Amino acid sequence: MPKFKLEYIWLDGYTPTPNLRGKTQIKEFDSFPALEQLPLWGFDGSSTKQAEGHSSDCVLKPVAIYPDPARTNGALVMCEVMMPDGVTPHASNKRATILDDEGAWFGFEQEYFFYKDGRPLGFPEAGYPAPQGPYYTGVGYKNVGSIARQIVEEHLDLCLAAGINHEGINAEVAKGQWEFQIFGKGSKKAADEIWMARYLLQRLTEKYGVDVEYHCKPLGDTDWNGSGMHCNFSTQYMRETGGKAYFEALMKAFADARADHIAVYGPDNHMRLTGKHETASIDTFSWGVADRGASIRVPHSFVNNGYKGYLEDRRPNSMGDPYQIASQVLKTIATVPTESVSAAA
Incomplete structure (x- = not known):
């Protein structure tokens, strides 16, 4: 054998x-x-x-x-x-106790920085590179360097070969910053695959002499981008029934549970959720259609489809535990009774 x-x-x-x-x-x-x-x-x-x-x-x-x-x-x-x-x-062991529902779908957008010698990959030894702008989805050596794309492409191949539902990659807003996306049906399955994708990335970078920095604001109080792990989510009811009344009740529930969400959305989030740089303030809750500065971004497709589909919670950060993030989303959704909302509508 x-x-x-x-x-x-x-x-x-x-x-x-x-x-x-x-x-x-x-x-x-x-x-x-x-x-x-x-x-x-x-x-x-x-x-x-x-x-x-x-x-x-x-x-x-x-x-x-x-x-x-x-x-x-x-x-x-x-x-x-x-x-x-x-x-x-x-x-x-947080996984053993979280809420799970195979009918709940989660898509996580994992942002991170590559670091070498104590600074983001591609940063000069002193000071900063050219301002943000050309790096997001950038192409070319001056924008993404020579090693980063090699690593993210190899990581993509490893994840796909492992059967992880990896859905894409892109260079992010800051130099040395990247993102990958993982989709899963059920909070445990989606979170398992995020953790496994993180593992594969960290193991891969060993041979390149590069570290992965997950801190949500590694460059501190500067105009340089922080890192999130946006959580796209839907339930079977949201995808198949939805409706404006249900959506409004859901947003009220998320507003009421703001503190519970922030508590599990990753440490040091006050450094990232400042109300600047495409994030809502940590002390507020807002939603908006196609609004990258809202707590929850509502896609045009959701509204155009009769308030059905998925929503994007932009508050979770890159260090967050996806088990707890997904579980808290499900806890809040569970407080909105679909029967009474349907009857009211």
């Missing part, structure tokens, strides 16, 4: 943003293994801020598996962290 390299991947206990961790075990299987064939596996939680040294055992529970195109007979195994009994979710 062939031996497979199983890379068990999990989120550690660091706060406010967990880190990806991974380790490999070798197992024999007749063919590429199914999820139910994968065993639980232990690790030292005292080295990942998930246990004390005197009782350091934690357990990895496989929850999703993907081919690893960078390895012969390789598999990428997304895991939840469990207590030593292998049944009780660890306190850091």
Whole structure:
């Protein structure tokens, strides 16, 4: 039987943003293994801020598996962290407790910077490059450099070969800044694939001597762009029924839950959500049709289709945990009873 390299991947206990961790075990299987064939596996939680040294055992529970195109007979195994009994979710295990709905679709736009030698890739050793403008969707060495596009193209190929529903890439507003998009049906599936795509990107950049910077405002209080992870979302009801009355009730629910959303939309968001640079203030809630400065951007297609389709929440940032982001969106949607809104309409 062939031996497979199983890379068990999990989120550690660091706060406010967990880190990806991974380790490999070798197992024999007749063919590429199914999820139910994968065993639980232990690790030292005292080295990942998930246990004390005197009782350091934690357990990895496989929850999703993907081919690893960078390895012969390789598999990428997304895991939840469990207590030593292998049944009780660890306190850091957010995935185990979030709301999920296969009828809810999520599209995440993951922005990030490439960093080298303590500054964005392509920045001069002192000062700044030419102002923003030509970098967004830019082409040519002076706009995107020589390494970045090579990395993002290779990352795209790795994700597609792994079966991740990667939907596109583009250079972003600031020099050294890029974006990729992931779509999934169900909050767990969509979030699993964002985390796995992040893992593949970070592992890939090792060979280029480049880091991935996810901080939402790495250049601080400047006019240089911050990084978001816009969350496009819809439910079956939004796609098939919708309506203006439901939409207005939904927007009221999002306004009322503003603080709950901000709490899980990523750390340091006050640095990014300033009311400038195409973002609404962190202390307000607004929506607008095709308005990139709103909290929630409403596509023209949504309005033209009778207030049916998807909406884009622009507040989540690039460091956000997609499990918690998607779950909070579903929690807020659940507060709007479709029956009463339909009756009122």
